[in-house]
Amino acid sequence: MIDMKFVRKKYTTGKIEFEALKGIDLTVGKNEFISVMGPSGSGKSTLMNIMGCLDIPSSGEYLLEGINVRTLSANQLAEVRNQKVGFVFQSFNLLPYATAFENVEIPLLFAGVKARQRRDRVMNLLAQVGLAEKVGNKPTEMSGGEMQRVAIARALANKPNLILADEPTGNLDSKSGGEIINIFRQLWQEGHTIIIITHDQNVAKQTLRTIRLKDGTIDNNGNGSAPL
Amino acid sequence: MKPSIVISVFLRDFRKQKKRMTLTILAIAWGTISIMLLLAFGEGLKTQMFRNQRGLGEDIVILWGGQTTIPFQGLGRGRRIRFTEEDVDYLKMKMPELKNVGGEYTRWGVTIRYGEKVFSEHLAGVYPCFEEIRTHYPQAGGRFINDLDMQEKRRVVFLGDKIKEKLFGPEDAVGKQVLINSVPFTVIGVMIEKLQMSMYSGPDEQKAVIPATTFAALFGHRYLNLMIYQPKDPEATKALEKRVFEVMGARHKFDPKDKQALYVWDVAENAKELKNIMFGLQLFLGLIGGMSLLIAGVGVANIMYVSIKERTREIGIKMAIGAKRRYILSQFLIEALTITFAGGSLGMSLSYILTEGFKRIPIESDVLSFMGRPTVSLDIGIIVILVLGLLGFLSGIFPAMRAASVNPVDSLRYE
Numbered sequence A: 001m002i003d004m005k006f007v008r009k010k011y012t013t014g015k016i017e018f019e020a021l022k023g024i025d026l027t028v029g030k031n032e033f034i035s036v037m038g039p040s041g042s043g044k045s046t047l048m049n050i051m052g053c054l055d056i057p058s059s060g061e062y063l064l065e066g067i068n069v070r071t072l073s074a075n076q077l078a079e080v081r082n083q084k085v086g087f088v089f090q091s092f093n094l095l096p097y098a099t100a101f102e103n104v105e106i107p108l109l110f111a112g113v114k115a116r117q118r119r120d121r122v123m124n125l126l127a128q129v130g131l132a133e134k135v136g137n138k139p140t141e142m143s144g145g146e147m148q149r150v151a152i153a154r155a156l157a158n159k160p161n162l163i164l165a166d167e168p169t170g171n172l173d174s175k176s177g178g179e180i181i182n183i184f185r186q187l188w189q190e191g192h193t194i195i196i197i198t199h200d201q202n203v204a205k206q207t208l209r210t211i212r213l214k215d216g217t218i219d220n221n222g223n224g225s226a227p228l
Numbered sequence B: 001m002k003p004s005i006v007i008s009v010f011l012r013d014f015r016k017q018k019k020r021m022t023l024t025i026l027a028i029a030w031g032t033i034s035i036m037l038l039l040a041f042g043e044g045l046k047t048q049m050f051r052n053q054r055g056l057g058e059d060i061v062i063l064w065g066g067q068t069t070i071p072f073q074g075l076g077r078g079r080r081i082r083f084t085e086e087d088v089d090y091l092k093m094k095m096p097e098l099k100n101v102g103g104e105y106t107r108w109g110v111t112i113r114y115g116e117k118v119f120s121e122h123l124a125g126v127y128p129c130f131e132e133i134r135t136h137y138p139q140a141g142g143r144f145i146n147d148l149d150m151q152e153k154r155r156v157v158f159l160g161d162k163i164k165e166k167l168f169g170p171e172d173a174v175g176k177q178v179l180i181n182s183v184p185f186t187v188i189g190v191m192i193e194k195l196q197m198s199m200y201s202g203p204d205e206q207k208a209v210i211p212a213t214t215f216a217a218l219f220g221h222r223y224l225n226l227m228i229y230q231p232k233d234p235e236a237t238k239a240l241e242k243r244v245f246e247v248m249g250a251r252h253k254f255d256p257k258d259k260q261a262l263y264v265w266d267v268a269e270n271a272k273e274l275k276n277i278m279f280g281l282q283l284f285l286g287l288i289g290g291m292s293l294l295i296a297g298v299g300v301a302n303i304m305y306v307s308i309k310e311r312t313r314e315i316g317i318k319m320a321i322g323a324k325r326r327y328i329l330s331q332f333l334i335e336a337l338t339i340t341f342a343g344g345s346l347g348m349s350l351s352y353i354l355t356e357g358f359k360r361i362p363i364e365s366d367v368l369s370f371m372g373r374p375t376v377s378l379d380i381g382i383i384v385i386l387v388l389g390l391l392g393f394l395s396g397i398f399p400a401m402r403a404a405s406v407n408p409v410d411s412l413r414y415e
């Protein structure tokens, strides 16, 4: 699924260069359930952006489903993000002026899915995350947990294999956070590959393995579990 | 993207930037009104100018005899060239490229009497072709001088509409007798009222005209005051001028290169020049109008930049879920075009209402007969729509390009 060989990521702000990832080697197989932990600023989000093809490594190679990301054009990267990856963010990142239905529909619009199929798919997805009655609600008319469920439905729209979640429960109370994690568990059982960034030890415990990041490198000496 | 989402995004932006958006739309409307009204004004002026010019006649050339300045075949300079009726026939015979050739005798201070009314007027002896080439069209119930009048030197007279008014008032003139220098003439027709800005011896509405042959017999004139010809091809006047000098030069023995031997007034060429001048004027007016539209366009671009800045995060989200650059680009382009056309259609409707309103005002002033009435033609509408489209595109494309180059990672990082 994911194959990283000595991936580095350098950010340049003005004249200051900062290396957020300092050589990451990582392999993720099909249908894994992984948590990523590490202190703030250790490069977790940067790693996830690279995994999701939102960004490309400064050096090193990243292969997603066997495809070297470096060989893809901007349009092809957009297609990969649309088809192969689903993002879930801490702050939900829903379009504020659009209803739950419209938010879930957008990736399908980008994919050029026909109106009828789009409708069916959106309704199914919203039912799957338990929001069948909230299709017409805008983000301001929903709770945090509901918004995050809309975001998960949106991430699933084009049936991607890989779901990337960056601190998905960070803005939620423990009850709705637990519900969200349950949804991820269920998706994993249905065959998706799931990678969750989290600060919560209880969330990490539920995953198959945990990757610990520290200062842009994978910390193997800590009490993190070794790759399967 | 679903149109309903595009619309709701636009409306949300509108609500957020209500004041700025309204001002921009009004600025576009104002720019559109100014460009449309200026062009409409130019159009009215142009139409009126051509109508006025047509009063003299279209595609015609007027010739006067001059004086030689180059010695020719043993003859000295300073010889006067004068035309006779034979010259008219000669030119017509020698130059089949000409559709019509005619000549005119003139005499001022001729007394014309009808009943108790006596006036001292301008009388011309003309050819039947003047009906067409000098636009002496008769009102209903009358006719112009014809070939038979010429052959038989009939004592018939065709009156300008103003002189008819003076002599007859509202009374019907056709068939009545008038005395011209005490000689009885029958009125055969009255000229249809026409606008005439170009003229060589007073407006036609003030003239009485009789057959050239009758004129020569009555007054003993030997020489025509002028000749007029009309080529079959209206574009050919310039080229034919040289040929006319050759033909007339051979007959009157002057050097065809002697420009002073004949005075030429190429009315057709003048019309062409007028056309160019009017085009230049239209262009100038259009540019002035376009200027205020351009400023409004800067306003649109500005509003787009602000809107994009505020929606950087939204752009990042869309990119994260698979939006291609060209989608982001077209979204903002459509928004810029929507603003432009919202203002544009407002401005166009207002301009149309204004010019239509102007048409309704029934003032027949001298100013209007010179300036014409502002007219919104289809051409103007098309030009304005094209300009608006270009403006919307230009004011949208640069902000949209900036939007499409937003880095999704950066835009999502700031919570």
Ligand SMILES: Nc1ncnc2c1ncn2[C@@H]1O[C@H](COP(=O)(O)OP(=O)(O)O)[C@@H](O)[C@H]1O
Pocket (backbone or CB within 6 Å): A011, A012, A013, A018, A019, A020, A038, A039, A040, A041, A042, A043, A044, A045, A046, A047, B409, B410, B413
């Ligand atoms: N776009 C960027 N430009 C400059 N520096 C960045 C950028 N993104 C992240 N960084 C820096 O890289 C480091 C890692 O960031 P990030 O991956 O967001 O960490 P985490 O998600 O683990 O908190 C941080 O020090 C951050 O300041």
Ligand SMILES: [Mg+2]
Pocket (backbone or CB within 6 Å): A044, A045, A046, A166
């Ligand atoms: Mg982070």
